[in-house]
Amino acid sequence: xxxxxxxxxxxxxxxLPFLASEVGITALLIGIxxxxxxxxxxxxxxxxxxxxxxxLGDISYLTLLAEESVxxxxxxxxxxxTWSIKLRILADVCTILLTIHLYFNSDEEKSSKTKLxxxxxxxxxxxxxxxxxxxxxxxxxxxxAILALELxxxxxxxxxxxxGDKRSxxxxxxxxxxxxxxxAITIYGMSILYGLTxxxxxxxxxxxSKSFSVLYITGAILVMMGFVFKLGxxxxxxxxxxxxxxxxxxxxxxxxxxxxxxxTVFLYRFLVETQLIDNPYISYFLLATGVISMFVGNLAAxxxxxxxxxxxxxxxxxxxxxxxxxxxxxxxxxxALFYFLWxxxxxxxxxxxxxxxxxxxxxxxxxxxxxxxxxxxSAVLWGPAVILAVVSLIGLPPLxxxxxxxxxxTSLWELYNANSDLIYIIVLFLGLLNTAISLVYYLKIPFxxxxxxxKGQVQINIALSRFIIILGVLLVLTFLVPSLxx
Amino acid sequence: MLGSAFLFSxxxxxxxxxxxxxxxxxxxELMLNAANVNLVAFSHRDPSFGEGTAFSIFVIVIAAAxxxxxxxxxxxxxxxxxSVDLHKVNTLxxx
Numbered sequence: 001x002x003x004x005x006x007x008x009x010x011x012x013x014x015x016l017p018f019l020a021s022e023v024g025i026t027a028l029l030i031g032i033x034x035x036x037x038x039x040x041x042x043x044x045x046x047x048x049x050x051x052x053x054x055x056l057g058d059i060s061y062l063t064l065l066a067e068e069s070v071x072x073x074x075x076x077x078x079x080x081x082t083w084s085i086k087l088r089i090l091a092d093v094c095t096i097l098l099t100i101h102l103y104f105n106s107d108e109e110k111s112s113k114t115k116l117x118x119x120x121x122x123x124x125x126x127x128x129x130x131x132x133x134x135x136x137x138x139x140x141x142x143x144x145a146i147l148a149l150e151l152x153x154x155x156x157x158x159x160x161x162x163x164g165d166k167r168s169x170x171x172x173x174x175x176x177x178x179x180x181x182x183x184a185i186t187i188y189g190m191s192i193l194y195g196l197t198x199x200x201x202x203x204x205x206x207x208x209s210k211s212f213s214v215l216y217i218t219g220a221i222l223v224m225m226g227f228v229f230k231l232g233x234x235x236x237x238x239x240x241x242x243x244x245x246x247x248x249x250x251x252x253x254x255x256x257x258x259x260x261x262x263x264t265v266f267l268y269r270f271l272v273e274t275q276l277i278d279n280p281y282i283s284y285f286l287l288a289t290g291v292i293s294m295f296v297g298n299l300a301a302x303x304x305x306x307x308x309x310x311x312x313x314x315x316x317x318x319x320x321x322x323x324x325x326x327x328x329x330x331x332x333x334x335x336a337l338f339y340f341l342w343x344x345x346x347x348x349x350x351x352x353x354x355x356x357x358x359x360x361x362x363x364x365x366x367x368x369x370x371x372x373x374x375x376x377x378s379a380v381l382w383g384p385a386v387i388l389a390v391v392s393l394i395g396l397p398p399l400x401x402x403x404x405x406x407x408x409x410t411s412l413w414e415l416y417n418a419n420s421d422l423i424y425i426i427v428l429f430l431g432l433l434n435t436a437i438s439l440v441y442y443l444k445i446p447f448x449x450x451x452x453x454x455k456g457q458v459q460i461n462i463a464l465s466r467f468i469i470i471l472g473v474l475l476v477l478t479f480l481v482p483s484l485x486x
Numbered sequence: 487m488l489g490s491a492f493l494f495s496x497x498x499x500x501x502x503x504x505x506x507x508x509x510x511x512x513x514x515e516l517m518l519n520a521a522n523v524n525l526v527a528f529s530h531r532d533p534s535f536g537e538g539t540a541f542s543i544f545v546i547v548i549a550a551a552x553x554x555x556x557x558x559x560x561x562x563x564x565x566x567x568x569s570v571d572l573h574k575v576n577t578l579x580x581x
Contacts, residue, residue, distance in 0.1 A: 143544050150548050154555050161559060166566040170575050173563050177510055177572075180552055181501050184517035187545055188494055191524035191538075195487070198532050200541060 008075060015073035018080050021058050021066065021088060022134050028054040029127040036120030044119040048103040051123050052096055055130075059092045076201055077141035079269075083334070084137045087265050090342060091133045094258040097349045098126055101250045104463045105356065118162070125155035126254065133262035140273070142190045142200040142223075145266055149186070149226060152259050153179050159254075160247040167246040171239075178239045182229035189222025202273035209275035217281050223270070230263035231319040234293035241300075244312030249359060252308065253352035256315050257345045264322055264341060272329045283327055287427050293320035294434040301441045307355045307365040310441060311348075314393065317438060318344060321408060324427065328411040336407030342485045343392060343400040343478060350389035350471040354382070357460045367444060372454030374446075379458070382465040385472030387446045392475045394442045395435055400478040405435065487524065494520035507563065507570040511556050518549045 016023075032047060066085050073080060102122060132151030139145040157179065161172035190200070196216055197205050208216060229236035244252050271277040297317030304310040325337045355365060362369040374383040392401030409428060416424035478484055497516030504510050522542045529538030564570055 143541050146548065147544060150551065154551060157555055157559060161562060164562070167577055169559065169562045169566055170577060173507060173559050173572075173575065176556055176559055177501070177507070177514075180511070180514040180556070181498070181517070183548070183552070184497070184501075184514050184521070187518060187521040187548075188524070190541075191490075191521040191528070194538055194541065195524055195528035198528070200537050 011075055015078070018067075018073055019078075021062055022131060024054070024058055024061070025127060025131055025134065029124060029131070032120060032123045032127065036124075045103060045106055047119045047123050048099045048106075051127065052099040052103070055092045055096050055099070059089055059096075062089050062092070072140055073138075077144045078135075078138045079140040080138055083265065083269075083338075086338060087137045087261055087341075088134050090338075090345065091130060091137070091258055091261055094254065094261065094345055094349075095126055095130045097257075097345075098250060098254045099123075100467060101253060101349075101353060101356070101464070104461055104467075105250065105360075122159075122162075122250075125159055128155045129254070129258060133258050136262035137265045139266055139269070140202055142194070145270075146183070146187060146190065148262070148266075149230070150183065152230065152262060153183065156251075156255060156259065159251040160243055162251065163246075163248050168248070171242045171246040175239045175243050178236065179229065182226045182236055185222050186224075186226030189219045189225065192219035193223065202270060205274040209279065212279070212281070217279065220274075220276050220279075220282060221285055224267060227263040227267045227270075228289065228319075228323070230259045231267075231322060232260075232293075232316050233319040233323050234289045234296060234316075237293060237296060237316045237319070240316055241309045241312040244308045244315075245306065249308075249352060249356035252311075253349055253356070256311070256348050256352070260315075260319070260322070261341055261345070264326070264337065267323075268326055268334065268337065271326060277327065277329050284423070286323055286327055287423060290320040290322075290324035291427055291430050293317065293323065294431065295320075298434050298437040298441075302437070304441070305367050307358070307367060307370075307445075310367070310444075311351060311355065314438070314442070315348070317434065318393075320434075321405070321431070324412065324431065325408045328415050330411070330414070332407075333411035333414075336404070336411050339400075339478075339482065339485055340404040340408060343404045343475065346471050346474050346478075347389045347392045347401060350385065350468050350475075351393070353464050353468050353471075354386045354389075357464055358458065361458050361460070367448055370445070370448050370456070372449075372451050372456040373458050374449040375455050376457045378460055378465065379449075382460065382468045382472075383449060385469045386449065388472035388475050389468075390442050390445050394439055398476065398479055400475045400482075403479055403482060487527070490520040490523040490527070493517075493523065505571050505573050507556075507560050507572055507575075510572065511553065511560075515549060515553070518545055521545060 028051065032051065036044065036047060062085055068081050072078065129152050132148045135144060136148035136152065139148055157172055157176045160175050161169045192215060193205055194200050196219065197208050199205065225236060232240045243255065276282050294317045297313045297320065301310050301313035301317070304313060322340065325333065325340060358370055359365045373379060388399060392399035395401040395405035409431060412424055412428050494517055497513045497520060500513030500516065501510045504513065522545055525538040525542040529536050532538055560570055563575065567575055
């Protein structure tokens with residue numbers, strides 16, 4: 001026993017250097033709380049800058065110095081492979097985009113008047129979510145996974161209610177009840193799998209993957225529920241439109257990107273490492289979930305007048321696409337998924353920067369408000385950039401969204417070639433049909449923006465409009481040079 | 487196993503049907519505790535050293551954190567709506 005304990009301790013000590021990124025972010029979080037407390041009553045925008053710079057440092061560490069570990073870390077609970085490093089970079093990028101959004105959006109007069117302006121709280125919770133996503137990309141164990149999932153969820157509920165008005169509190173309580181039920185279902189599924197296999201790490205569960213017992217499959221599906229909830233996929237999608245409609249715009253942009261990255265990568269790891277993906281019932285379940293969420297999202301989005309709800313339903317449809325992309329476990333399909341996530345993050349952030357600015361100027365996110373804005377003087381550059389983002393979300397060439405969708409559908413086609421199961425072809429055609437449906441509502445945005453004979457005027461924050469342009473250009477660049485990302 | 491499944495179903499039913507936000511929260515707690523019962527019961531047969539028990543302790547901690555957040559939200563809800571009845575909280579609708 002003594003020997004055992006000391007070997008465990010040495011294992012923990014050996015795996016610490018691989019966690020430098022997480023340790024750094026935690027230190028940043030504590031630093032933010034302390035600076036926020038010490039320098040009270042002043043304009044606190046520098047907190048955003050501090051976090052942004054810290055995360056840039058983290059990204060450069062991850063790209064330049066981080067190494068893959070040969071074995072599992074921390075007593076077999078964490079894994080560090082190329083995927084976890086790459087996806088942690090993506091998670092950091094999401095948070096940096098959030099800090100940019102907050103930095104240029106914050107109301108200086110208001111924040112200097114009131115003592116409790118919220119910068120410190122915003123950053124604390126955003127960093128909490130970021131740590132959750134980081135750990136979730138590395139999780140190899142149910143305990144770690146569920147802790148990371150909760151670390152992402154709990155600050156999200158609070159951030160939804162951050163404006164403190166009636167509607168956002170309502171959306172937050174709905175979000176919370178759905179989220180809590182989803183988490184409970186996930187934990188219950190994990191307890192069933194633990195009962196069947198006697199272990200809680202993913203490799204141990206793979207020993208039973210040949211089993212076709214009803215209980216085993218039910219347990220696996222229940223485990224996936226909580227992560228499908230984070231993605232906003234079909235059975236768990238009800239919260240999405242409400243939250244997107246009434247949460248602060250920065251929070252919405254953040255929720256639509258970062259938790260999805262974490263949930264996607266854990267779902268992928270769960271399916272591949274436990275070899276559940278070879279189980280036909282599981283793949284039928286995933287196909288059904290994916291296709292139904294695409295239909296629900298796209299069909300409901302057709303009838304929306306508000307930009308935020310429209311984007312909410314569009315994220316449901318995209319979640320369906322992500323779930324379908326999870327099915328192929330080949331290396332190339334994982335690359336497709338990774339590429340899709342990057343493109344999705346960039347395009348979504350461009351859209352939400354745009355929506356946030358429009359809303360600040362006009363007071364509402366109604367689609368009619370953007371009529372003719374594209375002809376205004378300030379829109380010479382950001383107007384086309386918004387269109388680039390929209391077209392990339394549709395998935396038309398010459399933009400990165402096209403490549404992403406093409407890669408995903410190709411991986412589905414390969415699945416059909418490998419298994420010659422007709423259902424993959426059916427799903428492929430349904431997916432293409434959905435792309436056609438989504439064309440209708442996405443094109444509403446450029447249509448209204450550049451409506452003929454109407455001239456609108458709008459004054460957009462110059463810095464943010466520059467960032468919209470940068471993101472739009474990035475979408476073209478990643479189409480031309482995909483190796484920038486992969 | 488059967489007992490915990492029973493507990494889980496009761497919890498799910500309560501969380502989905504009850505009108506009061508606090509009672510729905512209690513339903514969620516029941517679901518989490520059903521998972522706990524499962525974990526502790528199965529850890530008897532576990533050859534390795536009590537992973538299930540450790541897991542159940544983490545689940546208890548998670549439940550506590552969740553209740554903390556939920557009660558904060560419910561207080562805000564009560565301030566705005568003067569009620570915790572979920573059926574009255576329906577200002578967000580499809581347009």
